[in-house]
Structure formats: structure tokens, C-alpha cells
Amino acid sequence: MLQLLNAQASRNRRRTGRTLLASALLTAVAAVPAVAATPQAAHAPASVRNETSTSAHQQVAHFYGAYIDAVSAEGGGKLATALRTFYLTPGLRSQLKTWEQRNHADGVLRAQNTPIAFRVTPDDSAAGHTWSTVRLTWSGGKHPTYSYLTVRSDLRTGKISGIGE
Numbered sequence: 502m503l504q505l506l507n508a509q510a511s512r513n514r515r516r517t518g519r520t521l522l523a524s525a526l527l528t529a530v531a532a533v534p535a536v537a538a539t540p541q542a543a544h545a546p547a548s549v550r551n552e553t554s555t556s557a558h559q560q561v562a563h564f565y566g567a568y569i570d571a572v573s574a575e576g577g578g579k580l581a582t583a584l585r586t587f588y589l590t591p592g593l594r595s596q597l598k599t600w601e602q603r604n605h606a607d608g609v610l611r612a613q614n615t616p617i618a619f620r621v622t623p624d625d626s627a628a629g630h631t632w633s634t635v636r637l638t639w640s641g642g643k644h645p646t647y648s649y650l651t652v653r654s655d656l657r658t659g660k661i662s663g664i665g666e
Contacts, residue, residue, distance in 0.1 A: 555623070557654035561633045561661060562621040564588040565609075572607065573615040585609070590655065590662045597664070610637065611650060611666055617641060621652075629656050 568584050571577035585594055597608035606613045618638035625632055630653050639646040653663035 557631045557656060557659055558621055558623045558633050560588065560659050561635065561652050561654060564661060565619045565621065565635055568609055569615060569619060572610070588661055590658070590660045593660075593662050593664065609664060611648065611664070612637070612639075614639070616648075624651075626656065630654065630662070631656055 564584060568581060568588075571580040571584060574580075585597075589597070600608040610616065616637040616639050620636045620638075622634045622636070623631070624634055633652045633654065635650040635652050637648045637650065639648065649666070651663075651665045652661055653665075654660065655662050
């Protein structure tokens with residue numbers, strides 16, 4: 502029993518830590534001046550596909566980790582909204598709003614509940630976008646239940662521009 506209590510306390514500390522980290526990152530990003538880019542960077546050739554797509558996949562992983570923590574935390578609604586604003590394109594936010602009104606569920610997770618874990622796997626890149634597969638774990642034990650999402654990111658901005666099943 503003590504082991505279960507320690508595991509739960511450890512999980513809560515990790516969740517709180519990731520939520521605080523996400524809040525700090527959002528605050529830090531808002532404080533960085535938009536003029537930080539140099540004129541040379543604007544005319545630089547496109548980065549190597551692997552570097553750019555890896556960065557986009559990391560962004561997806563960061564977003565889902567922080568977002569799941571925010572929606573599962575009591576009173577995390579403001580943080581979840583801030584994370585959507587930072588990581589998602591305006592067009593996707595609009596699509597999610599429509600999807601959520603129609604389906605009465607969270608459009609990012611495509612569910613009414615919160616998963617217990619997630620995993621992001623890189624997929625292909627083409628035409629200025631890269632795709633990731635997000636596996637959401639809904640139950641543990643010997644036979645866990647999963648759902649899969651396809652997440653599209655813009656290579657130029659790094660923002661998530663599409664979420665589908």
C-alpha cells in the first residue's frame with residue numbers, strides 16, 4: 502500500500518512540475534522580443550529535413566505532455582487555453598472549437614476523458630508539413646487501451662496545424 506501511495510505522490514509531483522514548466526516556458530516565450538531574428542536568418546536556406554521535422558515532433562510531444570497535465574489538473578483550464586494559443590495555429594483552434602461543439606469532447610484529445618499516458622512517433626514530411634502519430638493510453642494493466650491521432654505541424658512555424666483520427 503505504501504508503494505502505491507508513493508507512486509501516486511511521485512506522479513502528482515511530476516504532473517505539477519510539468520505544468521509549472523509549461524507555465525514558465527509560456528511566460529519566457531512571451532518575454533522574448535519578436536525582433537530577435539536576424540536578416541540573414543530570413544534568407545537562409547531551408548534546414549535539413551531531419552532537424553526541422555525532429556524539432557516539430559518535439560513540439561508535439563511538449564504540447565501533449567503539458568496539455569494532458571493541464572486538463573487533468575484542477576483549475577488547469579486557463580493553462581490549457583494558453584497552451585492551445587501558443588502551440589496551435591489559429592485555423593486549427595477554430596476547427597477544434599467547431600469539432601468540440603459538435604462532439605461534446607476535447608478536440609485535442611478527441612475524447613471526453615484524459616489519457617494516463619501518451620507517446621509521439623515521427624512520420625513523414627512533405628510540402629512544408631510534418632506528421633506525427635500520437636498514441637494516447639487510456640487504461641493500464643495487462644491489456645491497455647490505446648487511441649491514435651495524426652498530428653500535422655508546419656515546418657516553417659513549428660505550430661500544430663491539424664489533428665485527426
